[in-house]
Amino acid sequence: MEKLGESLVWNGSYCVLLNPPGPVPEEEWKDNEIDIVWYFPAFFDYPAEYLGVQTVNGVQTYRVEVTLPLGAVMTYYIDVETDLVLKAAADFTLYEEAHHAERAYSDYRTVDGLLYPHKFTYPGRDGNSRLTATIEKLEINLPLEGRFTIP
Numbered sequence: 001m002e003k004l005g006e007s008l009v010w011n012g013s014y015c016v017l018l019n020p021p022g023p024v025p026e027e028e029w030k031d032n033e034i035d036i037v038w039y040f041p042a043f044f045d046y047p048a049e050y051l052g053v054q055t056v057n058g059v060q061t062y063r064v065e066v067t068l069p070l071g072a073v074m075t076y077y078i079d080v081e082t083d084l085v086l087k088a089a090a091d092f093t094l095y096e097e098a099h100h101a102e103r104a105y106s107d108y109r110t111v112d113g114l115l116y117p118h119k120f121t122y123p124g125r126d127g128n129s130r131l132t133a134t135i136e137k138l139e140i141n142l143p144l145e146g147r148f149t150i151p
Helices: 027-039
Strands: 003-004 008-009 017-018 022-023 047-056 058-068 075-081 083-094 097-111 114-124 130-134
Touching: 017 027, 027 083, 047 075, 058 083
Parallel strands: none
Antiparallel strands: 003 008, 008 017, 017 022, 047 058, 058 075, 075 083, 083 097, 097 114, 114 130
16 A cells, blocks of 8 residues: 555555545556555565576566556666565556656665665656665554555
8 A cells, every 4th residue: 555645545456645635547657556656566466487697776676567457567776685676667558658667776774673775766757867765764564554545
């Protein structure tokens, strides 16, 4: 399940905007599905195919591919020495247009016993710039009651 701020809720089978209220078009649900697997790799929940070893930025990685239920294909590049995800890529079609998005992961820190990346780097919408997001606070196993209520 996912909640983006106070504006959108996705429960895995339905997506709704809360402010202004209204359903999200079904074609866009795969975008929400991809949002989840950027943060929690899909190979934990869905069958994955091993595609061999590939070098990414000088690092040997295992390349693993997962097809999500709504059709997007996620490719994960896992560092062969640390078993940490170094990079992920999403390939999907939205309104009959093919899209490719990538995200690099770094600054892994332990939170409540879990090693989790705190920095994500990805291309800007203009295709030339690089954006970086940093997690400043990460909380694990918070109560979920009421957080994903869909009107």
